[in-house]
Amino acid sequence: MAEAPIDYAAVYRALPGMVALLTPDLVYADVNEAFVRGSGRSREDLVGRYLFDVFPENPNDPEATGAHHLRASLQRVLSTGERDTMAVQRYDVESPEHSGHWEERYWSPVNTPVPGPDGRIALIVHRVEEVTELLRVRGGAGDGRERVLEAELYTRARELQDLNNWLRQAHAREREVALSLQEAMLSTHRPVGHHRAAVRYRPAVGSLNVCGDWYDLVDLVRGHRIAVSVGDVVGHGLAAAGVMGQLRSALSAASRVADGPARALDVVGRYAHVVDGAESATAVTAFIDFDRHTLTYSSAGHPPPALLHHDGRVEFLDRATDPPLDAQPDPAPRPEAMTGFAPGAVLVLYTDGLVERRREDIDTGLRRLAGALRRHRGQDPEALADTVLRELLPPGGATDDTALVVVRL
Template sequence: MAEVGGSSIRLRVLDAVTAGALKELDLDKLLQALLENVRELLAVDTATVLLMNRDGGHLVAKATSGLDEEVFQGVRVPVGKGFAGRVAQLRQAVQIGHVDKSTVVNPLLWEHGLQTLLGVPMIAEGELTGVLHVGSTAARRFTDEEIEALQLVADRLAVAVYVDRTRSERAAATLLQESLLPTRLPSTEGWEFAARYVPGAESGVGGDWYDVFELPGDRIGVVIGDVVGSGLPAAVVMGRLRSALRAYALDYADPAEVLGKLDRKASHFEHDTMATVAYAVIDTASHNMRIAVAGHLPPVLATPEGEARFVDVHVDPPIGFDLGSTGRHDTEFDVPPGTLIVLYTDGLVERREHDLDTGLERLRGAVTSTDPETACITIMATMIGDQPAADDTALVAIRHSE
C-alpha cells in the first residue's frame, strides 16, 4: 500500500504543478498557489520558499503558507547555516526531526511548534534559485515518495523564479541603461557630437556606456567605458562608475587623476569588478584634447588631409583591483578643424569569425573626416551591418567643425 500511496502523491503533485491555470499567474500568485497545494498534498502545517539573494550568500523568505511572519519579517538565512542554509549548501534534500536553535537559525520555526522539517533545493539551469521547505507540528518521517514529490514542486518553482528573475533583470537593466545614457549631447559652437548604443544580441544590456558633458572653463568631458560582465549586475556597477566619474571630473582637471580616483573607488567599493574606460577632456578654447585610457581600445582620428589612424595613447591598466596603483597617465594632442575622433567599446570590433586586429582595421577604414552623425551611420553599417553583435556596443563621434 505504501507504493500505491506514494505513486498517488506523485501523480497528484504532477497534476498540481502542470495545471494549465498556473500559466496565467504571476510569480507571487504561482508561489502562493503551489505552496497551498503542497500543504494539502503532504498534510503539513507550513510550506515556505526562500530565494537566493543577489550575492549568493543568503536566502530570503519570499512566500509562505502557514508561517506568514517569515515573509513579513524578511527572514534571512546564511547559506551553510541552519536548516535551509544546509539545503542550499548541499543542494540536496535535508530532513530533520528536532527543531530548535541547534538545528535552525530562524526562531519562528520552533516558536510555532514545528517538530519536523523537510527541505529541498530549487535549481534551474544549474543555478540555485532558492529552497522550498515544509514543516509539521507532529513528529513524522517523510517518505522517499514525499521527498520526490516535494522536489517536483521545487523544480517547477525554480524554473518560474529563474524565468521571472531573468526577465525582470533584463527589463531593469534596459531601463537603467536608458536612464543613464545622455538624453542630449552638448551643443557647443565649433564642436559636434553623435553617439550610438546597441544592446548585444546574446548578452543583452550590460556595462557599456558613453557620456558627454560640459565642464567649467570651456571644457567638455567625453567618456566611453565597459564594465566586465552583462545584465543587471554590470549595468548597476556601470551606473555607479558613471556617477562617480562625473563627480571627480568636476573637481579634477587632469583625466589621469580622475581615472585614478575612479580606480580607487572601484577597487574599494566594487569588489570583483573590472572596467575599461577612456576619459577625454576637450578644451574648446585651445582646440586640444587630453585623454587617459584605462585598459580601453585607442580612439580613431581622421583629418581632412589623410587616412584615419589610431591615436597613440598611453594605455594604463583597467579600473578595479587596484591595478593602477602605480599611477595613471594621459596623452594630449591638438584637434585641428575638420578632425573627427571616434571612441568605441570592444563590441564594435570583436567577432568570433575574425581576430581583434582585423576588426580594428575594418573600423579604421570606415572612419573619415565627416560630420559625426554620418560617421556613426557609416561605422555602424560597416561594423554591424545585418549581423547583430553578440556584445553590447557603444560609440561616440566628435568633430571639431571650425
C-alpha cells in the same frame, strides 16, 4: 593493403538526420534525403533557392519568431566563424499539398561553418532535428493505459506552451524595465555645449538591452572644454548595469574637478577597488580644449580612441595606455598624452564590441574602423555613427555590447 576511399557524398546522402548545405548567401547548395523527407519538399524545390523563400514565416501568426531567430543564428555563424546551437524553435511550415495551410512544427537546429581554402566560410552545415512529436501528442488506437498516458502528455504539452507564453510576457516586461534603466543612465540626446556629438549603444544579442558598456560627455568648468569618456564593465544584465552606473557617475564627477584625464582615472581606479563587480573594468577619457585645439587623453586598459583628421588620416590615440581601473592594488599615477587637431576633425570613442571578433587580431578590427571613417569622413556625427555601426557590427547582432561616441571637433 591500401584502404578503399570513402564516398563522402554517399555518406552525406545516407545520413539519418536532416542535413542541408547553405551558401554564405543562405541559398541551399545541397540537401540529403532525410532533409527532403522531413521538409516535405523535393530537391528541385530546395537546391538553388533562398532558404527564407522556401520556408517563410507564418503570415497568420503575428508573434512568429522562428525565421528571425534562424536568420540571426546563421548571421552569427558567418560573422564569428563559430558553431551555433539554437534552442528549440517553433517554425510553422506551409503544407505543400494545401496552399495557405500552415502546420505547427518544432525544430532543434545546429549551424556549423565550413571554411574554404582561403579561410573564409564557404558553406554552412544546417542540421535540423524535428521535435514536434515531443510537444504535440498524436491520437490513435490503444488500450486504456495508453489513452490515459496520451491525455497526460497532451496536458503537459499544453502546460509547457502556456509556460512558454508566460515567460515571453515576463521577458517583455523585464525588457521594458531594462530599457527604462538604460534610458535613465545613458541618455541618447545629451547636449554638451554647442558641439555636435552623436552617441550610440547596442546591446549584445540575447541581453536585456542593458549591459556593462557606457559613455559620458561632460561640460568642464574652466574654459571652452568638454570631457568625453567610454567604459566597459565585464558581464551583462542588470548587475553589470548597476556597476556601470557607479563607475560612470564617479568618472563624471572626477572629470569636473580633476586637472586632467589621468587624474580623473586615478580617482575612479581607487573607487573601483571597493565596488563589487568592477573587476577588470576599463575606461578611456579625453579632455577636449576647443580654444587651444588640443586633446588630452588617458586610457585604463581600453581600446584607443580614433582621431579622424580633416585630410582623412586616422590617428589612434594609444600613447597613454595603462592597466584596467582596479588592476593595481596600490595604483600609481596614470599616464596621459596630448595631441592637436584642426577644426573639422572627428573624435571617435568606442568599446571593444565594435572592433573585436573571435579568432581575429584586434588590429584587423581597428583597420576596419579606420577604413570606414576615411570613406565617410564627410558625414555629420549622427550619420557617421549609424554608418560605422552598420559596417562594423555583424548583421545578426554582436555577441558583445557596443557603445560609440562621435564628436565633431
